[in-house]
Amino acid sequence: MARRVYHVWKGRNIFFCKGRLIFGPDAKSLIITLLLILVPVVIFCTNVARNLLHEFPTYNTGYVILVVTILFTIYVLVLLFLTSARDPGIVPRNLHPPEEEICYDPSTSVDVGEGHTPTPRLPRTKEVTVNGFSVKVKYCDTCMIYRPPRCSHCSVCDNCVERFDHHCPWVGQCIGLTTYENFRYGAANRHNVYDQGCLRNFLEVFCTKTNPSRNNFQAYVQEEMPMRITREVKIDDSEGDSRTKVQDNLEIDNDLLKISQRRDAVEAVNSRS
Structure with missing residues (x-):
């Protein structure tokens, strides 16, 4: 049965309008912000x-x-809505750990049959090259990814967010890659980004494109159906006549029970004859 991505999303976000609007788990705090x-x-x-x-x-x-x-x-109010209801730059999760990064530690091993197999593990950090510079990135056990530079895991939303600044309880959302532009405060001893004149400042605020979301929360995901197996059971009667072939297509939870019941019934009939 096909479901959308926001139905199975493992973060703590709250979705509205079929995944078009994404809020943090503390979105109720927006009521206080609106009143203020x-x-x-x-x-x-x-x-x-x-x-x-x-x-x-x-x-x-x-x-x-x-x-x-x-x-x-x-x-x-528009800026507040754009900040609260937008993907702040969530990095897509992995369903499985990155296999290409798995290494095997020979110092620790597990018994497999007659031999010993080194225990697989993932390095906690690895080095990547960004603009010609070597940067160390950390592995996130929750999202099962190596976080990009300037990316951190938000403990409130339970997501890795690019250019994560902090989680703002007043807007109920993370301040990151796509929401930081709507959250600018004073220059605070840094270069003032609004010293380009009235026209250019207006164009930067209202006409600059924001980075698109890396997650398509409205997309469909194909969930795995319960596994079904086909078993063949061969039963010999007491007189040595032809064999009876029983083919069962059963759910994993109850297939062995039904096969056992059928075998007992056949043996009871053969014993009476």
Whole structure:
């Protein structure tokens, strides 16, 4: 039976709209965040901006203040939604450990028949080359991958996230590769990315493409069906007549029981004859 990827996803994420929207496990905290944004705005509009409508009737300054307040509030809510409901840069999991990285430790071995086989293990770190520099990457036991540089495993969402910064409880999502642009705060002694002029700053914020998700949560996955086996049981009667061939196509859970019951019934019939 075919199911979608978000149905079988092993992380703690919450999905809506058939996998189009992905939230963190603490998405309920968004209610508090929304209240902290909307309540002050509503109080300002009803008690301050409304009175300004009559204070500056000539140039409609009061209406300008009210409109700007509403537009900035909508802008903040849109960024909040884009940050909370987007894949933050989750690295796809592996179903099995990477076989090409498995090495065998001769110091520890297991008995297999008459011989000894070295115990397979995965190195905890390995070196990769990034832009001509050698970088060590760590192995994640949960996702069964070697994490790319600047990637960390979020203990809240239980996912490996590229360019992981932190998990923000106020937005209920990880701040990573695709959500960091909507979460920029002060330059903090670093290069100010918003010193390119008003037009270029506007284009960078509203017209820059974000990195696409590496996971297609709406795709279908083919789950493995319960295994079925075909057994052949040959039964000899007491008179030496022809053999009876019984072919059973049974579930693994009850096939041996049914075969045993049929054999007992045949032997009982033969004993009576």
